[in-house]
Amino acid sequence: MNRCTERIFNGLVKENPTFVLMLGMCPTLAVTTSAINGIGMGLSTTAVLVMSNMLISMLRKIIPDSVRMPAFIVVVASFVTIVDFLLEGFVPSLYDSLGLYIPLIVVNCIILGRAESYASKNPVLPSLFDGLGMGLGFTVGLTCIGIVRELIGSGMVFGVQILPDSYVPITIFILAPGAFFVLACLVALQNKVKKSLADRGRKVPEASGCAAGCGSCGNRAVCGGHMLPSEKIDKE
Amino acid sequence: MNENYKVSASPHIRDRVKSSNLMLLVVIALLPAAIFGMWNFRHENAWILVAVTTVSAVLAEYIYEKLMHKPITVNDFSAVVTGLLLALNLPPTLPWWMGVLGAVFAIVVVKQLFGGLGQNFMNPALAARCFLLISFTGDMTYFVYDGVTGATPLAELKAGEAVNTMDMLLGNIRGTIGETSVIAIMIGAMFLLLMGVIEITIPASYLLSFIVFIVLFGGHGLDAQYITAHLCGGGLMLGAWFMATDYVTSPITTKGRIIYGICLGLLTGLFRLFGGSAEGVSYAIIIGNLLVPLIEKVTLPKPFGKGGEK
Numbered sequence: 001m002n003r004c005t006e007r008i009f010n011g012l013v014k015e016n017p018t019f020v021l022m023l024g025m026c027p028t029l030a031v032t033t034s035a036i037n038g039i040g041m042g043l044s045t046t047a048v049l050v051m052s053n054m055l056i057s058m059l060r061k062i063i064p065d066s067v068r069m070p071a072f073i074v075v076v077a078s079f080v081t082i083v084d085f086l087l088e089g090f091v092p093s094l095y096d097s098l099g100l101y102i103p104l105i106v107v108n109c110i111i112l113g114r115a116e117s118y119a120s121k122n123p124v125l126p127s128l129f130d131g132l133g134m135g136l137g138f139t140v141g142l143t144c145i146g147i148v149r150e151l152i153g154s155g156m157v158f159g160v161q162i163l164p165d166s167y168v169p170i171t172i173f174i175l176a177p178g179a180f181f182v183l184a185c186l187v188a189l190q191n192k193v194k195k196s197l198a199d200r201g202r203k204v205p206e207a208s209g210c211a212a213g214c215g216s217c218g219n220r221a222v223c224g225g226h227m228l229p230s231e232k233i234d235k236e
Numbered sequence: 237m238n239e240n241y242k243v244s245a246s247p248h249i250r251d252r253v254k255s256s257n258l259m260l261l262v263v264i265a266l267l268p269a270a271i272f273g274m275w276n277f278r279h280e281n282a283w284i285l286v287a288v289t290t291v292s293a294v295l296a297e298y299i300y301e302k303l304m305h306k307p308i309t310v311n312d313f314s315a316v317v318t319g320l321l322l323a324l325n326l327p328p329t330l331p332w333w334m335g336v337l338g339a340v341f342a343i344v345v346v347k348q349l350f351g352g353l354g355q356n357f358m359n360p361a362l363a364a365r366c367f368l369l370i371s372f373t374g375d376m377t378y379f380v381y382d383g384v385t386g387a388t389p390l391a392e393l394k395a396g397e398a399v400n401t402m403d404m405l406l407g408n409i410r411g412t413i414g415e416t417s418v419i420a421i422m423i424g425a426m427f428l429l430l431m432g433v434i435e436i437t438i439p440a441s442y443l444l445s446f447i448v449f450i451v452l453f454g455g456h457g458l459d460a461q462y463i464t465a466h467l468c469g470g471g472l473m474l475g476a477w478f479m480a481t482d483y484v485t486s487p488i489t490t491k492g493r494i495i496y497g498i499c500l501g502l503l504t505g506l507f508r509l510f511g512g513s514a515e516g517v518s519y520a521i522i523i524g525n526l527l528v529p530l531i532e533k534v535t536l537p538k539p540f541g542k543g544g545e546k
Contacts, residue, residue, distance in 0.1 A: 170337075172371040181345075 004129040011133025017110045018141025018183075019190050024110045028142060029179040031101050035158050038146025039139060040094045044087065044102060046135025048079045049111050053119040053131030055079075060120045072115045073106065080105045110134060141186075148182045149173045255353065258483075259313035261433050265424035266320050266478065272420040273413035277328035280380060282413045286323040289335035293319025296343040306352070314353050318342050321361035321478060324414020325471065325518070326368070329380050334372055338364040358525035359485050362475075362518045369518075377513075379410035386410060390469035391514040393462075401461060404468035415471040425477035434481040437490055441497025442476045442504075443467065449505030472504065475517040485525040492528075492535035499531075500524045 017023045027045070032038045052075050056063075063071045084102050087095040095102065105111065114134055119127040147157055153174030155163035172178050274283040297315040301308050309315075319339050326335060342364035347356045369376045379388050388410050389399040403409050407417025414421075428434045447463060456462040467473070480486065480500055487496050500520050507516020 168331075168372065170371045171373070172367060175370060177367075177370070 003126050007126055007129040008133035008136065011130065011135070011137040012140060013137075015134075016137040016141060017134055018138060018145075019187050021110075022187075023113060024108050024138060027101050027104065027108065028145065029176070029183065031098055032142050032146040032149055032179060032182075033153070033174045034097075034150040034156075035143055035146040036094065037097055038142035038144075040087075040091070041098055041101065042135070042139025042142040044083050044098075045105055045108060045110070045138055046132065047083055048076065048105055049114060049135040049138075050128055050131040051079045052076045052111060053114055053127040054124055056115045056119040057122060057124045057127035063120070068116075068120065069112075072112060072120075076111050076115070077106045110138060144186060145179070145182050148186070149178055152182075153178060254312075255314065256312040258433055259317050261428065261431055262317050262478070263313055263320065265428045265433075266317070266324065266414070268420040268423045269324060269414040269417065269474065270320060272407055272417045273324060273328075276407055276416060277381075277413060279383060280328040282328035285326060285328065285330060285332055285335050286320070286413060288332045289323035289326070289339050290316060290319035292336040293322065293339040293343050296340045297348070300344050300348050301352075304348075309353060312353065315343060318347070318360045321414075322364050324474060325361060325365045325412050327376060327379055327411075328413050329378055330368075330372075330375055334368055334375060338368045341367050354484050356484055357529075358522045359479050359482050362479055362522050362525075365518050366522060381408070381410040388470065388514065389465065390508070393465050393469060394508070394514045399465050399469075401464045401468060404465060412471065415474045418468045418473050421473045421477060425473075428477070428481075434477070435493070437493040438480050438486060438497045438500075439476040441494045442480055442500045443472075445498040445501025446472070446505050447501075449502055450509070453505065453509055466508070470508075470515040471517040475504075475521055476500075479521055480524070485528060487528055487531050487535065489532075489535045489537060492531045495531050495535065496524060496528065499527055 011017070015021055018028055024045075027041055031041045052072075055075050056072060059071070059075075080103060083105070087098070087102060114130060118130045122130070151157050151162060152170050153172070154169045155161060155167045173182065270286060274286060276282075294310055294315045298308060298310050300306075301310075319342075322338055322342055323335060326338070342360035346358065346360040346363040347353070350356050379386065387395070389404055393399050404416075405418050407420060409416050425434075425439070429436060447467070450463055450466050451458055454462060454466070480497070487493050503520035503523055504516050507520055508514065
């Protein structure tokens with residue numbers, strides 16, 4: 001498979017940041033009260049991710065190893081500031097509902113994680129597609145959670161009334177506990193699908209956890225090369 | 237010598253008592269409150285809600301265990317207790333399907349997903365009540381008595397109005413189905429105490445610490461009428477006797493139970509006097525449930541011979 005399309009598939013399915021890697025949980029749980037918030041947050045993160053991956057990949061030979069974290073943060077923060085101003089200027093309603101979570105993209109662990117584990121070691125074009133894949137995976141995850149929560153919690157999807165007027169919304173789903181219920185159910189669902197695929201002998205995409213392989217990963221001491229949520233479940 | 241052989245924490249003697257017997261006794265003890273509630277709210281057809289909620293709790297347990305290929309434990313009556321307790325905590329006018337939703341939430345999410353009877357970390361009936369309260373605030377705080385809508389006596393008390401404590405004792409007031417009559421609840425509680433199903437430790441420390449809190453911070457000092465109204469109002473009696481004493485979600489040791497009871501009393505007083513709504517028993521008990529593992533850790537008895545002088 002072409003390296004670039006492989007990166008996109010990796011981000012969307014194999015290492016989906018929301019459902020497989022369980023990264024970026026803070027925005028995932030906090031802003032997905034509606035589908036539009038989920039998609040807005042996902043696309044903002046995607047924009048930052050693509051741009052920062054690209055720039056960090058370009059600068060990977062210039063940034064000294066010892067100060068790479070502050071350097072990454074500066075790059076990411078610059079792009080987040082740009083996105084912040086753009087959202088405020090062009091989609092003020094979305095900006096209001098996402099609020100504090102836009103500046104908080106700076107500390108989103110998906111972005112720093114991709115910078116550290118992929119962009120700082122790979123050429124520009126694959127890094128760009130890696131950011132795009134991860135960002136789209138994040139967007140899909142957030143939008144799914146947002147759709148379910150909005151549908152059950154207010155009977156609407158993207159602000160359009162779907163369920164009949166006689167439906168009484170279960171408000172807890174657009175409050176904090178609902179985020180946990182929906183996330184847990186969706187993760188369980190995708191594990192179930194993967195398991196039944198594996199049972200029928202189909203090849204299941206396995207998350208390797210770290211794109212660059214375990215050799216160069218700083219977390220190897222912690223995970224021992226077995227950080228994979230889906231693998232763990234299959235073995236048990 | 238007897239002191240040395242007194243073992244209190246773990247059950248070691250084989251007895252004829254089984255979970256199903258105990259749960260059946262709790263069901264019997266709940267009947268006075270349930271029957272009074274159904275009669276009290278007969279104009280609102282409360283019996284339908286009670287029946288539907290209880291039956292759907294049992295069905296939810298049966299269907300879940302069938303689907304998951306687990307042993308069917310419907311016969312131990314624990315689902316009946318959960319369903320009935322939940323129903324007694326609902327306002328009589330609640331649409332029946334909300335009762336079903338609450339029962340399914342209690343059994344499937346709070347009890348079965350954590351491993352079934354004995355594994356749940358908080359009281360399923362109360363967790364379901366809080367789930368419904370957050371989801372359908374309007375319906376869950378809509379109280380009617382004899383066709384007249386209004387505030388519960390506890391809310392009137394909070395607003396500084398006078399309340400009739402005699403009515404609160406008898407149960408001729410607005411409230412949830414099972415909480416109104418203190419006398420009916422006490423009949424069931426006495427039955428449980430006499431049969432040895434519950435000990436008085438938790439309810440006593442709960443109610444005493446609550447009274448102390450009300451006297452200190454209620455602004456009425458030792459006004460007996462005010463204290464009685466607080467004791468008889470809302471779900472305090474039902475919670476203290478039937479839900480705080482739940483075996484699974486309360487501490488094992490006596491010391492732990494006293495600490496647990498005091499925590500519940502303080503939390504309930506705090507929510508009632510300083511919280512936004514008039515009632516806080518259910519939140520106090522589920523927060524207390526979450527503290528139980530910590531309380532157990534602190535009050536774990538030392539094995540004989542450990543520690544001592546060095």
